[in-house]
Amino acid sequence: MQRLDSLDWIVIAAYFLVLLAVAWWVIMQKQKNTEDYFLAGRNLGWFVVGASIFASNIGSEHVVGLAGNGAGDKMPLLIYELHAWLVLMLGWVFLPFYARSGVFTMPEFLEKRFDARSRWVLSIVSLVAYILTKVSVTIYAGGVVVSALLGIPFWIGAVATVVLTGIYTVLGGMRAVVYTETIQAIVLVLGAGVLTFLGLDAVGGWGQLKTTVGADYFNMWRANSDPDYPWLPLFITSTVVGIWYWCTDQVIVQRVLTAKNIKEGRRGSIFGALLKLMPIFLFLIPGVVALALKMQGKLEWDSPDEAFPVLMSNLLPSGLRGLVAAGLLAALMSSLASVFNSCSTLFTLDIYKKLKPNKPEEELVKTGRIATFFVVGLGLLWIPIITMLSDGLYEYLQNVQAYISPPIAAVFLLGIFYKRINANGAIATLIGGFLIGFAKLTLEIVKESFARDSFIYAIADINWLVFGAYFFALCIGIAVVVSLFYPAPSQTQLAGLTFGTVTSEQKANNKSSYNWKDIFASMVVLVIVVYIMVSFSALSL
Incomplete structure (x- = not known):
């Protein structure tokens, strides 16, 4: 790998100066209440909301891992990048219910729809999941990228980036996060876009790329008998994970809740959906280019997860x-900042405020800053563990999420679409689902200690995509069956929180929040998604 020279360092320094200037400007603004600190005063426009959604999603683990998929014959995982239609669902289906409820967090919404037990369970599980997956994996990938690009030890790169991100997240709150994310999204798109263009030129164009790796390499749909990526379980499980991530997860939903109204929030989700289609061309294709250049003898790398930084540096x-180095650093920092702020929001509003309801607003903001500091510390403490993670970072992340998402997705979907679901059905699904998912993950880790012909080994060895699909169906079943054993929720409790209880006035207000331009833009996104699905299939190869 070629090291960065003086001009590269000047560009990186200029980027960080702009970033710090914006963060400092935001920090100088007064933030004395929770709405301003955690939701940027609910006063942001659609462009900032959409860019923030994109930047929150695209972290270093995404860049490194998605390019690694392209270089490592894991094209079926491309389907996770076609979830733009689920980003649309956030704006068109879920946002009106969240906005009407006036909530800050997703656990808070569950309390309004069901009861306090659901809020507690989701809050605690979300915090643990964030620290063990999103924070840890992002730090790991960021350390790899920073050490490779800057030529410094992994530990120094990881610690420095985490601390710097933590400082402006703690001091600036949500407003600092979303404004810096907007800059980071622009830098990342420009940098990776240039790399894609130059990469295709170096390999000899799109036609030569397909000739080098083989046309079948681009087929994302494999037979249901495929041991790794059967197409139907892949589609079902990826959709379940997508609904959880894009429509119910605090990190993403918090972005649309910062919008000044439903109209701006929905347009932000539409813009975010358009941006969501870009990683295919910005990160996945460069991974395939890196593979083709290796096959042509023009590039060398050992692990698929090294494909993007090696391609970029050479x-x-x-x-x-x-x-591009600044873009990768931006991706790391934006993802970390998003998770730091969302962890802070969850802890302060869903745990601390419930335990101490009479605390003043200034005290809650102070607690939010302290909570962010502790999340930063826990992330740093987890570094020795995450250095043991193997290659295939992106697949690892999707694998774990397939065990986390089904109970949460089931509860939110049924909570909004089926008014008969009650609090007991929700809590049984959340607790039962988390226990089942954790048990499967544990069995998978230790499966080699069981006899290969044993029943336990057979359960542990079930493909994660197949398990995820059946797991989601089981969670739906638990919620419905348990709910039917108890009385239905009252109409007063459900008012405006589920389909069938929305008033005519609320329907009219929602209808007035969009026009033909919003519908047309959404249709464009859907057409592009279908086009890519067909293009990356045996039908067109």
């Missing part, structure tokens, strides 16, 4: 290398 000229 292909880009001076200055542009610095721009």
Whole structure:
């Protein structure tokens, strides 16, 4: 790998100066109440909301892992990048219910729809999941990227980036996060876009790329008998994970809740959906390019997860290398900042405020800053563990999420679409689902200690995509059956929180929040998704 030169460092330094200037400007603004600190005063426009959604999703683990998929014959996982239609669902289906409820967090919404037990369970599980997956994996990938690009030890790169991100997240709150994310999204798209263009040129164009790796390499749909990526379980499980991530997860939903109204929030989700289609071309294709260049003898790398940084360092000229390096650093920082702020929000509003309901607003903001500091510390403490993670970072993340998401997705979907679901059905699904998911994950880790012909080994060995599909169906069943054993929720409790209880006035207000432009833009996104699905199939190869 080529090291960064003086011009690269100048570009990186300029980027960080702009970033810190914006963060400092935000920090100087007064933030004395929770709405301003955690939701940026609910006063953001659609462009900032959409860019923030994109930047929150695209972390270093995403860049490194998605390019690794392209370089490592894991094209079926492309389907996770086609979830733009689920980002649309957030704006068109879920946002009106969240906005009407006036909530800050997703656990808070469950309390309004069901009861306090659901709020407690989701809050605690979400915090643990964030620290053990999102924070840890992002730090790990970021450490790899920073050490590779800057030529410094992994530990120094990881710690420095986490601390820097933590400082402006603690001091600036949500407003600092979303404004810096907007800058980071622009830098990342420009830098990776240039790399894709130059990469295709270096390999000899799109036609030569397909010839080198083979046309079948681009087929994302494999037979249901495929041991790794059977197409139907892949589609079902990826959709369940997508509904959980894009429509119910605090990190993403918190972005649309910062919008000044439903109209701006929905347009932000539409813009975010358009941006969500870009990683296919910005990160996945460069991974395939890196593989083709390796096959042509023009590039060398050992692990697929090294494909993107190696391609970038060897292909880009001076200055542009610095721009893309800044983009990768931006991806790391934006993801960490998003998770830090969302963890802080969950702890402060769903745990601390419930335990101490009479605390003043200034005290809650102070608690939010302290909570962010502790999340930063826990992330740093987890570094020795995450250095043991193997290659295939992106698949690892999707694998774990397939065990976390089904109970949460089931409860939110049924909670909004089926008014008969009650609090007992919700809590049984959440607790039972988390126990089942954790048990499967544990069995999978220790399965080699069981006899290969044993029943337990057979359960542990079930493909994670197949398990995820059946797991979701089981969670739906638990919620419905348990709910039927108890009385239905009252109409007063359900008012405006589920289909069938929305008033005519609420329907009219929602209808007035969009026009033909919003519908047209959404249709464009759906057409592009279908086009890509067909293009990356045996039908067109």
